[in-house]
Amino acid sequence: MIRIEKATKKFMGATVLDSVSVTFLPGDKVALMGPNGAGKTTLVRSVLGFYRLDGGEIEVFGNSPYQKRTAVLERIAFIPQTPPPIKLSVKELCEYISKSSGVEVERIAAEADRMDLDLKGNGDKPFFKLSGGMKQKLLIAIALSRKSDIFIFDEPTANLDPKARERFYALLKELNPESIAVYITHRIEELGDLVNRTVYMDLGKITEDRRIA
């Protein structure tokens, strides 16, 4: 589980997270929503150990993301807001993930296959030269292959065409029911029955937290 307790984060004096407290339990499938600049990305980045909080604390399955960074990250699969222009080839990127996270490349290839992405055929291409949709599919395949306890998706479908989006949602239905999934999204209607909880943020605070049946 993810326990966030009075998390406060300031950037150059501006309070971006304002004493946020929220707990995500196994089985929670959360749509995290709110206007741009609300602090959603900052919140998930704090969970991933990228930011040092100015106040409060975060625990992921009992571990602090700073003190036990790798132990925490072993349990989280993350998809960033936009695919970064990684210069490694597809093969090299898969090697990095496979060796660091203990996932077999075959598993990534199998997940890619289910997204209609030919991993082997594109192995020597630099990641950044793939089309926007292919990049996003690969990131999704990598995240799903990791069979993590926690999935964090920062607007994962922004670059996908409608067909690919549908296929992605179909794959998400297969996520382990006990896993935690946090989707940052502007399109709650597309997530439909994938989520059982909606959390709204604005100005660094959680303004609404609802469970839906």
Place this chain on the structure above:
Amino acid sequence: MKNLFLVAKLDIKESLRSRWFLVYLTVFGGMMALFFVTGITDSVVMGFTGLSRLLLIYMQVTVVILPIFILITTVKSISQDRESAILEYMLSFPVSLFDYYWGKMAGRFFIVFFPVVLALVLGVAWGALKGGELPWSMLLIYSALLFAMCAVFLGIAFFISTLVKSHDVALGASFVVWITLLAFIDIALIGLMLQNRFDDEIIISIALLNPMEVFRVGAVALFDPELTVMGPVAYFLLDSFGRTNLLVYAFVYPVVLGIFFAWAGYWYFSRKDLL
């Protein structure tokens, strides 16, 4: 630790494909080739044998361009990785910050050190083919000096990149470091000396603290001071410390300084916001 080698290996592969590396390779390899084409090795001027003279010129040009090359390319790639969210993605996997930072450092070190030493070795090999004597000690000492030079400027580059989050500011800072160090090599120091406004000790200290000057003096220290135009500061240093001490210092000081900056960078990297 296994991830350290993984990060280093992938960084090397990525650099080998990059445009800046191609330019880097061309500049240092091309410089050496140019020396041969222009026939510097064939003449005996001012008592230098051709090959040692060539190597000295190579070192004197390298002292100016190597630092700026290392600073700009390293700072650029690290801050670009951060601004384009590559760092965010790569660090979302269970790789320790230690492995990531020092793996990048090791990869970079290999990639900047290898071409400059390769050019040096090629120069020596070519010279030997043309019938000169193999200057083993010179090759060894110059390789060590180049190693020290790479260490100190990579250390400074990593330090700047972790401390300064903005791409432009980091590039500007690198440039200022380079210009400042360049200003305080012999030429400017002579100016200060002539003005007589500063004690000689101050000027000597400045010279000894400046890794670029230390490298220059180390490179020139192999030659007979009567024959080289080494500048008064270098001459003075050589005269008061002796050749061996000076050479040891020219290697140890930049390496220690480089390690210091690299560790300071790591300290900051592992304790502050990563993005």
